[in-house]
Amino acid sequence: MILRFSIPYFTAWGQRLVVCGSEPSLGNWNLDQALGLHFDPAVGTWSQEITLPDAASGTVTYKYVLLNQQDGSQQWEWGPNRTIDYQSGQYQRILLHDFWRAPAEPENELFTAAFTEALMRRPTPAPAEAATAGVTSSNAVRFQLAAPRVPSGCQVCVLGSDAALGAWDAKQALVLSDADYPTWHADVTLAQPDRIALYKYGIWDPATQTMVQMETGEDRVLPPSEEEHTLRVRADENFRYTSGHWRGAGVALPVFALRSQQGLGVGEFPDLKLLVDWAVRTNLQLVQVLPINDTTATHTWVDSYPYAAISVFALHPQYLNLDAVAELQDSADRAELDRLREELNAKDFVDYEPVMNAKWTFIRKLYQQEKKRFLADPAFKAFLQEQHSWLVPYAAFSALRDRFGTADFQQWPLEFRAPHDLESLTAQTQPDFDEFGVHFFTQFHLDKQLLDAVNYGRERGVVLKGDLPIGIYRHSVDAWTQPELYHMDRQAGAPPDDFSTTGQNWRFPTYNWERMAEDDYAWWKQRMGHLARYFDALRIDHILGFFRIWEMPGNSVEGLLGHFAPALPLHRDEIERRLGWFDYGRLCMPYIRWHMLQDIFHDQAQSVFDEYMDDAGYGAIQLKPHVASQRQIEAYIDEKIAREPHSADHYKWLRTGLYQLVNEVLFLPAGNDYYHPRITLNKTYSFRELDGDEARRRLYDDIYIDFFYGRNEEFWREQGLIKLPPVRYATNMLICGEDLGMVPASVPGVMKQLGILGLNIQRMPSDPKVEFGHPDAAPYLSVVSPGSHDMSTLRGWWEEDRQKTQHFFENTLGHWGEQAPYYCEPWVAREIVAQHLHSPAMWAIFPLQDLLALSSELRRENPQDEQINVPANPQHFWKYRLHLSLEDLNRATDFNHELQELMAARSRSLL
Known part of the structure; x- marks a missing residue:
C-alpha cells in the first residue's frame, strides 16, 4: 500500500514542510525523524510517499509542520491530527490532497464545542458505510470537507461537472456523510475520471431534498486521473458562505x-x-x-x-x-x-x-x-x-x-x-x-x-x-x-481602574507557576476538563493574570501597594542613575507630614496623631509599630467597631485615611535591592512634594511609563504564551477572555494567536484616546456587550453622569445637538442593543436587565436595584434577583417577538 502526501504551499526562503505522524516513516511523532516533502515549483505542491506495512487494515495519523531553518522555529498546522484509514486489498494507492490549516484563523473557532456540541449539534449522525455508497470500481475519489457550520437539520453536499456529482443539476448533488462531523465525506467513482472535474460544496436540506445554499467563489478543481486501484482523498477546507462570518x-x-x-x-x-x-x-x-x-x-x-x-x-x-x-x-x-x-x-x-x-x-x-x-x-x-x-x-x-x-x-x-x-x-x-x-x-x-x-x-x-x-x-x-501550587503569603487583585481607585484586593493567593509547570499544568488541565463537563463556552475572568497578576504583600488591604508579578524590577543603581539620587527612607517609606493630616482628618488631626503616630523628627511623622501596615490598621479598627458599633461609620472613615497614609510611597522593595514603582505614584503627596522643579518630576514619569508600558511588554508576552496554551487547549470549549483594565500591548496579539475571544465593553474602551468604544470597531473574534456584572446596568449608568450621558447620546448614538432624555427610555435602550447586534463581533451578549430595558412594562422600576456587583465595595452582598419569573418572561409574547425580530434584522442567528 502506497500512501502519498501532497499539499500546496508557497514557502519563504529557508522554510520547508515535513509530515510527522504515527508511522515509523513519519517519525512516530518525533519531529526530528519526520518525513521531508519535496517541492515542485511547476505546480506549487509539496509531496512525498511512503509504503505502509503489509497488514489487513490500519490507521495513520499525521500533521504537517512548517520548519524554518533561519530561526529554528517549528509551526504545526492548526487542528486535530489528520487520520486516514486503509484496508489491504481495497486500494493499492491512497493519494492525499491536503490543504494547509493555518493557525489564528477566525473560522477555526467554529470547530469548538460551542458549535459542534450545541449550535450545530448533529442529533443522529449517518452510519459510516453511507459514505462509500457511491463507489462502483477500484478507482474512487473521497470528497472530504471540514465544515462545522451546518444547521442540525441539514447536510453538506457536493455538486459538480461530473455525472457522479450531479452534472450541475442541484437535485442530483452528492450528499456527504456526517459520521465524522465536523468533517463531512463521501467516496464516489467518477463517471469520467480522466477529465478535470469542477465542483462546489453546498448545504442540503434532506426534508425538501433541495440545496439551500451553494458556496461562493470560483469552482474547485479536481485534476484528472486514470490510476487504477487508487483512492484520491480530496481534503478540502473552508466552505465559502454567502452570508459571511457566523454571528450570534x-x-x-x-x-x-x-x-x-x-x-x-x-x-x-x-x-x-x-x-x-x-x-x-x-x-x-x-x-x-x-x-x-x-x-x-x-x-x-x-x-x-x-x-x-x-x-x-x-x-x-x-x-x-x-x-x-x-x-x-x-x-x-x-x-x-x-x-x-x-x-x-x-x-x-x-x-x-x-x-x-x-x-x-x-x-x-x-x-x-x-x-x-x-x-x-x-x-x-x-x-x-x-x-x-x-x-x-x-x-x-x-x-x-x-x-x-x-x-x-x-x-x-x-x-x-x-x-x-x-x-x-x-x-x-x-x-x-x-x-x-x-x-x-x-x-x-x-x-x-x-x-x-x-x-x-x-x-x-x-x-x-x-x-x-x-x-x-x-x-x-x-x-x-495542594498548597505548593500557590503563594499563600501573597494576595492577588487588580490595579486601580474605573471600578476602584485604590485597586482591588481579592485576598486570593497567587499561583506558583513554576511549580505548576513541573507536571505540565496538570491542575489546570483537570480544572478545565471539569468545566467542559458542563460548558461548551467559557469566560476566563481577568485573563491578564496569565500574563502578569497584580500581587500584594500579605499585610495590604487595598491594592495600591501591589506590583505586577512576574515583572522585571528596577535595581537601586538604575534608579539612582536615572534620577540622580536614591534615598530609601524618602522614596520607600510612608511620607507623612502634619499638613497631610489636616487635609485628611481635618479638625481631628491632632487626636489621630496622638493615637496612631509618632514624631520622626525634622517634620516627618511615622505610624506607630502596631498600626504600621494596612492589615494591622484593619484589625485595630475592627476591634474598635466591635466595642463601639454605634461609631462604625466614624471608624471606617478614620481607617480609610490611615490606609491612605500607608500608601504614601513611591517605590516598593522587591528584594535584593530591586524595586517596583508604585502604581499611580503621581497622585501622591509624596510625589507632589518632591524637591526640585517640574523637569525633575518628569524623570519619575519617564521611569513609570517605561516600567508599566515598555520594559515588561516582551516579557509578559512570553509569559502569556507559556501559561495560556495548556489552559486553552486542555478542552475544546470556545474560550473568551475578560481583558479589561490595564492591558499590556502584547495581550491582543497573543489572544488572537490562540483563538481566544476578547471582550469589548462600550463604557470601557481599550483605546484610551476615546471616551466610548463603538461595537462596529470590534474584531470578529470578540464579544461585545453594553456592560457586565461589575457595572451598573444601562439604565443605572444613564443616570450617573449627565455630561457623559449627553456625550454618548450625541457622539455614539448620533443624536447631534439633541438633548438626551433624563432616563434611559426603551427607545434609547433599543438603539444601544441594535448597535451591538450590528457589530462584526462573533458574539453580542447582553445582561438580561439591559434587554428588559427595551420594555416599559417589564423593566424594573428602580434601575439602581439591578446592579449585581459593586467592585469598589469588597463587602458587597451578591443578592440580585430577577424581579419577574422566568415563566412570566416566557409568556411575554409581544416583548419576545420584538427581540426575535431585532435579532433577525441585525443578521444575528443566521447560517
Whole structure:
C-alpha cells in the first residue's frame, strides 16, 4: 500500500514542510525523524510517499509542520491530527490532497464545542458505510470537507461537472456523510475520471431534498486521473458562505438571580431550562452565567461572593432543586417546604442565609430518607469513581469545616491541618460517615441536575457559557490539599481602574507557576476538563493574570501597594542613575507630614496623631509599630467597631485615611535591592512634594511609563504564551477572555494567536484616546456587550453622569445637538442593543436587565436595584434577583417577538 502526501504551499526562503505522524516513516511523532516533502515549483505542491506495512487494515495519523531553518522555529498546522484509514486489498494507492490549516484563523473557532456540541449539534449522525455508497470500481475519489457550520437539520453536499456529482443539476448533488462531523465525506467513482472535474460544496436540506445554499467563489478543481486501484482523498477546507462570518447573540445572568415558581428563594439548575426556552423564543443562542462553584466558607451572607469558591470543582448547594431529588415522605416536612418556598420566593432579593439554612435543612432530611437507595445506586458509584480525585477531599473538607466551625484549616486541630488518609476518614464504615455522606449526596444530585439542563440546552441549539475565576480562595479544598501550587503569603487583585481607585484586593493567593509547570499544568488541565463537563463556552475572568497578576504583600488591604508579578524590577543603581539620587527612607517609606493630616482628618488631626503616630523628627511623622501596615490598621479598627458599633461609620472613615497614609510611597522593595514603582505614584503627596522643579518630576514619569508600558511588554508576552496554551487547549470549549483594565500591548496579539475571544465593553474602551468604544470597531473574534456584572446596568449608568450621558447620546448614538432624555427610555435602550447586534463581533451578549430595558412594562422600576456587583465595595452582598419569573418572561409574547425580530434584522442567528 502506497500512501502519498501532497499539499500546496508557497514557502519563504529557508522554510520547508515535513509530515510527522504515527508511522515509523513519519517519525512516530518525533519531529526530528519526520518525513521531508519535496517541492515542485511547476505546480506549487509539496509531496512525498511512503509504503505502509503489509497488514489487513490500519490507521495513520499525521500533521504537517512548517520548519524554518533561519530561526529554528517549528509551526504545526492548526487542528486535530489528520487520520486516514486503509484496508489491504481495497486500494493499492491512497493519494492525499491536503490543504494547509493555518493557525489564528477566525473560522477555526467554529470547530469548538460551542458549535459542534450545541449550535450545530448533529442529533443522529449517518452510519459510516453511507459514505462509500457511491463507489462502483477500484478507482474512487473521497470528497472530504471540514465544515462545522451546518444547521442540525441539514447536510453538506457536493455538486459538480461530473455525472457522479450531479452534472450541475442541484437535485442530483452528492450528499456527504456526517459520521465524522465536523468533517463531512463521501467516496464516489467518477463517471469520467480522466477529465478535470469542477465542483462546489453546498448545504442540503434532506426534508425538501433541495440545496439551500451553494458556496461562493470560483469552482474547485479536481485534476484528472486514470490510476487504477487508487483512492484520491480530496481534503478540502473552508466552505465559502454567502452570508459571511457566523454571528450570534446571548444573554447573561447569574444562576442565583434566576426566579421561577419552583425555586426556593434563589435560582436553581433546573431554572436554566426555562432560560433556554426563552432564548429559543427570542433567537438567542447563548446563556452566560457567573461561577457556580461552592462558596460555603462561613455559612453567612459573605459566602454570596461567587468568585471565592471553596472548591474549583464542587457545585454550590444553593442551586439544588429539592423536588427533583425526591419527594419528602413526611407530610409536615412537605408543608414546611411549601411554606418556606412561598416566603422566600416573595422576596425581591436572594436572602442568602435563610435560603441556605432552608436548603441544608431539607438536604439533610432527603439524605437520611434516600440514604440506603443512594449508596446502592450504580449511578452514584460511577460518579464517585469518576470524580474521586476532587470529590473525596471536598467532602472531607466540608465536613471538617462544619465540625470545627471554620474553613480556615490552619485553625483546625493539628492532625487535620493537612489532609491525611481521606479514604479512611470518609469511608462508609465510619460511625460519623453521614458528616461526609451528605456532601457526596448533594454533589451527585447537583451534577445530575446541571447535566440535565446542559443537555436540554444543547438539544435546542443553545450554548451554556461558564465563568472561570482567575484565583482560588485562601481557605479552600485546593489550598488545603495542594498548597505548593500557590503563594499563600501573597494576595492577588487588580490595579486601580474605573471600578476602584485604590485597586482591588481579592485576598486570593497567587499561583506558583513554576511549580505548576513541573507536571505540565496538570491542575489546570483537570480544572478545565471539569468545566467542559458542563460548558461548551467559557469566560476566563481577568485573563491578564496569565500574563502578569497584580500581587500584594500579605499585610495590604487595598491594592495600591501591589506590583505586577512576574515583572522585571528596577535595581537601586538604575534608579539612582536615572534620577540622580536614591534615598530609601524618602522614596520607600510612608511620607507623612502634619499638613497631610489636616487635609485628611481635618479638625481631628491632632487626636489621630496622638493615637496612631509618632514624631520622626525634622517634620516627618511615622505610624506607630502596631498600626504600621494596612492589615494591622484593619484589625485595630475592627476591634474598635466591635466595642463601639454605634461609631462604625466614624471608624471606617478614620481607617480609610490611615490606609491612605500607608500608601504614601513611591517605590516598593522587591528584594535584593530591586524595586517596583508604585502604581499611580503621581497622585501622591509624596510625589507632589518632591524637591526640585517640574523637569525633575518628569524623570519619575519617564521611569513609570517605561516600567508599566515598555520594559515588561516582551516579557509578559512570553509569559502569556507559556501559561495560556495548556489552559486553552486542555478542552475544546470556545474560550473568551475578560481583558479589561490595564492591558499590556502584547495581550491582543497573543489572544488572537490562540483563538481566544476578547471582550469589548462600550463604557470601557481599550483605546484610551476615546471616551466610548463603538461595537462596529470590534474584531470578529470578540464579544461585545453594553456592560457586565461589575457595572451598573444601562439604565443605572444613564443616570450617573449627565455630561457623559449627553456625550454618548450625541457622539455614539448620533443624536447631534439633541438633548438626551433624563432616563434611559426603551427607545434609547433599543438603539444601544441594535448597535451591538450590528457589530462584526462573533458574539453580542447582553445582561438580561439591559434587554428588559427595551420594555416599559417589564423593566424594573428602580434601575439602581439591578446592579449585581459593586467592585469598589469588597463587602458587597451578591443578592440580585430577577424581579419577574422566568415563566412570566416566557409568556411575554409581544416583548419576545420584538427581540426575535431585532435579532433577525441585525443578521444575528443566521447560517
